[in-house]
Structures are given as C-alpha cells and as structure tokens.
Amino acid sequence: MRYALLSDVHGNLEALDAVLAACSRARIDRFVFLGDLVGYGADPNACCQCVRALDPIAVVGNHDAAAIDRLDTSYFNPHARRSMDWCRAALDDSHKRYLRALPYVVRVDDGLTLFHATLHDPESFGYVTDEIDAMMSFHCLDSQLGVFGHSHVPDAFRCDTTGIVERIPVDAVALEAGARFLVNPGSVGQPRDGDPRAAFGILDTDTRTVTTHRVPYDIETAQRKIHAAGLPRLIYRRLAVGQ
Numbered sequence: 001m002r003y004a005l006l007s008d009v010h011g012n013l014e015a016l017d018a019v020l021a022a023c024s025r026a027r028i029d030r031f032v033f034l035g036d037l038v039g040y041g042a043d044p045n046a047c048c049q050c051v052r053a054l055d056p057i058a059v060v061g062n063h064d065a066a067a068i069d070r071l072d073t074s075y076f077n078p079h080a081r082r083s084m085d086w087c088r089a090a091l092d093d094s095h096k097r098y099l100r101a102l103p104y105v106v107r108v109d110d111g112l113t114l115f116h117a118t119l120h121d122p123e124s125f126g127y128v129t130d131e132i133d134a135m136m137s138f139h140c141l142d143s144q145l146g147v148f149g150h151s152h153v154p155d156a157f158r159c160d161t162t163g164i165v166e167r168i169p170v171d172a173v174a175l176e177a178g179a180r181f182l183v184n185p186g187s188v189g190q191p192r193d194g195d196p197r198a199a200f201g202i203l204d205t206d207t208r209t210v211t212t213h214r215v216p217y218d219i220e221t222a223q224r225k226i227h228a229a230g231l232p233r234l235i236y237r238r239l240a241v242g243q
C-alpha cells in the first residue's frame with residue numbers, strides 16, 4: 001500500500017496540481033491529508049474541491065479551524081489574520097462543513113497516526129520542532145508511525161525501544177521494527193525550509209519506508225492570484241524563497 005502524505009496546502013492550487021501530477025506517476029493507493037487546506041493562498045475553494053475529490057484520510061489544521069470559527073485567530077500574525085478574514089468570507093459553505101467534520105487525530109490500520117500539530121495536545125496547535133517536542137508526541141503515539149505538518153519544514157524523528165529520541169534525515173526513513181517514527185513531509189503550498197518547491201511524502205507499507213519529495217510549480221501564477229485578491233505582499237513574496 002502506498003500512501004501520499006500531503007500537508008499545508010494553504011489554498012495554493014498551482015502547488016497542489018504539481019504534487020498531484022507527481023502522485024499520479026507514483027502509483028498512490030490512498031491519500032492522507034495532514035491539515036491546513038486553506039489560509040494564505042488565493043484558491044481555498046478549488047483546493048478544497050480538489051482534495052475532497054481524493055477522499056483522503058484527513059485531519060484538521062489550525063487555519064482550517066480558524067476558517068470555520070473553531071479557533072480564535074488573535075494569536076495569528078497580522079498577515080495571517082488578514083488572509084484568514086478574506087478566506088472565511090470566500091470559502092463556500094459546503095467546504096466549511098467538510099472542514100468542520102475533520103478530527104484532530106486519526107489512527108489508521110497499518111500502524112499509522114495522523115495529526116496536524118502535536119499529538120500530546122492536538123487542539124492547542126503547538127509545534128514539533130526539536131527532540132523535546134517530539135518526545136512529548138512519542139509519549140502519546142501508540143502506532144509505529146506518526147505523520148504531521150504545521151511547521152512547513154520536512155522533518156523526522158526516531159524513538160528507539162529505550163525511549164531515546166533523535167532527529168534523523170527526512171529524505172528516506174526506513175521504518176525498522178522496534179523503533180517508532182514521527183515524520184513531517186513538509187508543506188505543499190507554502191514551504192518554509194528555504195526550498196520553494198512543493199513538498200510531499202510517500203509512505204510505502206510494503207517496503208516500510210517514508211520518502212519525501214519536492215516538485216517545482218508555477219509560483220508566479222500563485223503569487224499573481226494572491227496579489228489580485230488584495231492579500232498582504234509578504235504572503236506572495238515568501239513563496240518565491242520558500243520562507
């Protein structure tokens with residue numbers, strides 16, 4: 001079984017299209033969506049439609065929660081808040097109903113757990129950015145693999161049988177028996193690791209590997225649409241530098 005791991009699309013249809021084209025070449029059996037379909041980008045409706053058509057196993061992200069008034073946005077930075085106000089007004093009711101039905105955590109057969117931010121406190125939308133954060137989520141992980149998003153940076157952690165947690169290279173993670181793993185495949189629509197290409201992951205349950213992938217996409221068109229929607233300059237400028 002091959003799962004495509006998609007996270008943080010953020011209304012970027014050009015990036016999503018490029019990732020789905022790569023997935024169609026990669027013999028994907030099932031799609032996993034790790035939250036933040038909307039927010040920042042200019043195509044929240046088209047992205048919702050596209051992802052819903054994949055019938056993914058999915059969890060809710062903080063921007064999704066904000067778009068359906070499930071999350072207070074006072075802690076968002078001013079740019080994110082302005083784009084969220086725009087998104088809330090633009091988003092169709094049917095997509096809001098879809099987002100409202102998404103859970104914070106999903107446990108799948110095949111030893112897989114999905115969440116957007118952290119597993120120990122998924123509704124607070126904290127971050128897993130180092131071994132200490134990862135350790136807290138490992139405490140609550142009862143499957144071999146947890147996949148998540150939120151930081152927009154591809155990242156991976158391994159917890160051995162003695163409970164020692166270490167960061168490991170994210171490009172190819174071998175899921176060896178006994179150890180447990182947390183993997184963030186990076187962001188489809190707004191990468192923040194300095195590489196502007198769209199990011200996604202593939203879990204292959206036969207070869208017991210998670211791999212991460214990058215694909216170029218039409219950044220200029222995505223930027224032009226954000227500009228045309230009257231959204232803050234910072235949001236479209238950062239796409240070109242992957243920050």
Ligand code: ZN
Pocket residue numbers: 008010036061063150151152
């Ligand atoms: Zn996000």
